Amino acid sequence: MKILVVGSGAREHAICDALTSEKNKIFCAPGNDGMQLMGINTVHIKETDFSELVNFAISENIAYTIVGPEAPLVDGIVDFFEARGLRIFGPNKYAAQIEGSKSFTKNLLKMASIPTAEYQEFFDFNEAMRFLNNKKTDFPIVIKADGLASGKGVYIANNVDDSRKIVSELLREHKFETNKIVVEEFLDGEEFSLMAFVNNGKYYPMPIAQDYKKLHDNDEGPNTGGMGAVCPVQNISNSTYETAVNKVIRPFVEILAEENIKYTGILYAGLIKTKNGIKVIEFNVRFGDPETEVVLPRLKNNFSEVILSILNDDDPEIEWDDQGINLGVFVSSSGYPENPQINENLGSVDSFEDAKCKLNFAGVVRKNGSMYSNGGRLYLMSSHANDLVDARQKIYNELEKLDTKNVFYRKDIGKNSI
Structure with missing residues (x-):
């Protein structure tokens, strides 16, 4: 094909x-x-x-x-x-609102009785600030741009002053072209990602992954598109996985069918395991990035035949490798996510060709025998190993061989699961 x-x-x-x-x-x-x-x-x-x-x-x-x-x-x-x-x-344009509008998705979650954070929607800066000034529960609180922001439109505010700055950027300065925000309760727990192939009422879940959204080690700094990922997630039990499939994916796919929302494609659930059970952080309508880079290599089937089967309305039997660990680390340009440096030399083409770990490229260009930065996240290096210790050692040993003077990457991807 x-x-x-x-x-x-x-x-x-x-x-x-x-x-x-x-x-x-x-x-x-x-x-x-x-x-x-x-x-x-x-x-x-x-x-x-x-x-x-x-x-x-x-x-x-x-x-x-x-x-x-x-x-x-x-x-x-x-x-x-x-x-x-x-x-x-x-998914078509109407169904893609699941990612394009957080309020659209929140309404579907409510209809399907799927647990998620309590929330309020605001179009007006003054109304949002009145709510935050009068908020009776404790900070921190989560503020989200109601639209696409490449993973960067989610903020955690620790006090009213933080909130004012964030809300002003979104509703007064219209950062990310934002005209509407969602203010949510802060959820504390272990985050993980669950993706599934979906075709009009049928779903085929993938192994769970965990991505690392914060810019710096120890989950510090602003949110990014993702600085690395691991699959499977050792901190999440099989029973939690089954609960996520049966209490989140299944009822969400069912409510889509009940509401006559035609959906064929990938459904991505960003979830968190809290002391009160699993709750939904977000839904996306496509493969996650960087989760895809560590999940798809575990597929035993011919991927192209799986997609063709779904498009043909068949019922594919999908198998996943359950051995070992897949780990990925993103290398990003200096200044990412706010001001990534462009046209910085990343090293010779030969150095990338000689790498012993798998590379998936993103914001790069090639010229004069070298690779140069052309975006925020530049490339992801991934490995497969029997355990996390070996997987981490493989990647970080290889990254040290590359030219890293104009880039940075987190040193602790996967460390929380060891």
Whole structure:
């Protein structure tokens, strides 16, 4: 088959890797120069240029398209492709509101009686501040931009002064183009991610993963798109996993069907195990990043056949490797997430080709025999080992061999599970 993957990050690189076989030809639009280095066919079409993507899919006789990032889904790429008779894996524009609007999802969670944080919605700065000034419960509290913010629109405020600054940035300065915020209670516990293949009432859960959202070691600093991930999660028991599937994924898929919300694609549940049980932090409508990079390598089936089976409304039997640990560490540009430095030398192409751990590239460009920064998160290095100690040692030993003067990465990915 010829398969098109839309996106340009490490997640899309991992999807392309999982699709690659002797029988498939994989294209990624727009992709990145690091993908080219690893032998993936990149196509210079922006993920927002639906017309050109459709033209390419038609001219190349693409069997189906997989959408990696959230923005094209929220903007209706699936509707655009399907209106032209093309097969595409992902939810339509209406269903993609699950990620595009936190309040839309909160209402669905309420209807399905799925536990989540208590919340209030605000459009107006003064109304939000009146609520926060009069708040009777203790800080901290969570403030979220009600829209897409690439994982960066979630803040934890420790007092009213913190809240005022955050709410002002979102509702007065419209950071992330925000016009609405959600203020939630702070949930304390062990976070984990549970993704599932979904097709109109049917669901196929994946192994759980844990990503590390905070910028610095020991979970300090602002939220990011994710600084690393591990799969499986040793701190989460099998019984907790089963509870998450039966009390979160199943009822959410059921409420989608009951509300006639057609949903085919990936459903991502960001969950937290609290002293009062599992609660939902967020739902997304696509593969997580960096979770995908450590989950998909554990798939025993042919990934391209799994997607094709779902698109054909068949009922695939999906198997996952239950041995060992997959660990991934993201390397990011200096200044990320607020002001990532662009066009900084990351080292020679040869140094990346010689790396003994797997690489999935994101914000990089190649020129004059070297790789240069072209975004915030640059590349993810991952490994598979019998245990976390070995997996961590493999990655951090390899990272030390690369040029790291213009980059940084967390040194404690997976350490909390040892």
